[in-house]
Amino acid sequence: MHVELIKNIFSVGYVDWNVRDFHSYETTRGATYNAYLIKDQKTALIDTVKAPFAKDLLENIGSVIDPAKVDYVVCNHAEPDHAGALAQVLKALPNAALVCNAKCDATLSRFFDTSGWKKEIVETGDQISLGKRTLQFIGTPMVHWPESMFTYVPEDKLLFSMDAFGQHYSTSQKFDDEVSLETAVFEAKTYYANIITPYGRNVSLTMEKVKYLDIKIIAPSHGIVWRTHTQKIIDLYSNWVVCRAQPKVLVLYDSMWGSTEKMAQTILEGASVPGIEAHLIHVRRSSLTQIATEVLDAAAIVCGSSTLNRGLMPAMGSVLTYLRGLRPMNKIGFAFGSYGWSKGGIEEVERYLKETGWDILHEPIMTQYSPAPDVLEECKEAGKKLAERVLGA
């Protein structure tokens, strides 16, 4: 099945309704691997799909045009969710040349035997005329991999943006104005928080590169196409690239016998002042995906763990490892927790927070076994101080 997005540009990718895990990203709304076919005097396919869905992609292409008439297969990104089907696709499109940059060519050669493939190696500024339409190529390194690039069609003011501006969101509709905008933005934020956050600086450089382009439509490799709310998603990205903080405090914790939980609740109570949105998150009852999404625009995140076997509670270890990899910037916080005979868990929380690059507001708050009233008072004061700092008081 295909959908004609605008005259002679077709959506021919695959909607993966049932996928729920994308290397630990919890895809509660499924995912799509978008591929686009541009039919002109010459015909180009923009990106492919995950390997298991090559047959679906080829059927979709065949419903538009004789596969022998496809001249180019543009690979904007070598990651297997977009390039996994390349070998099967190039075999089925006998006259198509692969179009990619040199880094992409080198990366693809680590996944496939590319020696028999016809190739056109392009770099930023190169273009290919299809007839009425032109493909222009813009390198966007580390958005998401080193070889990533955008393809721009000036005649339609259309940007094929690969992972950028994407969402893991399976729908039968193809455009932003056909679905709930709130859902599309939420999924775009979730995608940014969990996939793109470590590359904020690279995204900023990319935004600088493309700000001179007249962009009316953004067609990413995941999720819906932005045609009505295009400026809105560009504006949101300019906030997300710097993890621009809302006046929001998160209290993340895991607890064995309720002591760390009591401390978390008391910190939350202290931070719950007018103007602050405070959230309490038990990390064993939330997914990594949800937590990273909440963290993206939080100003302050405090993390607490009971000490288990001289170290962290496992779920807190997982959260902190994930956040340390994502490195969301411009955050403040501190560590807290309870212990029996070793303070290892709380010390590890603080070490992680420092390694993630966050400003530590003060020394860890800790208690042996159950928190006494003076410890709870310290928790409440710390929460209040955190909120005041967030509000700039």
Ligand code: FEO
């Ligand atoms: Fe959707 Fe970086 O792959």
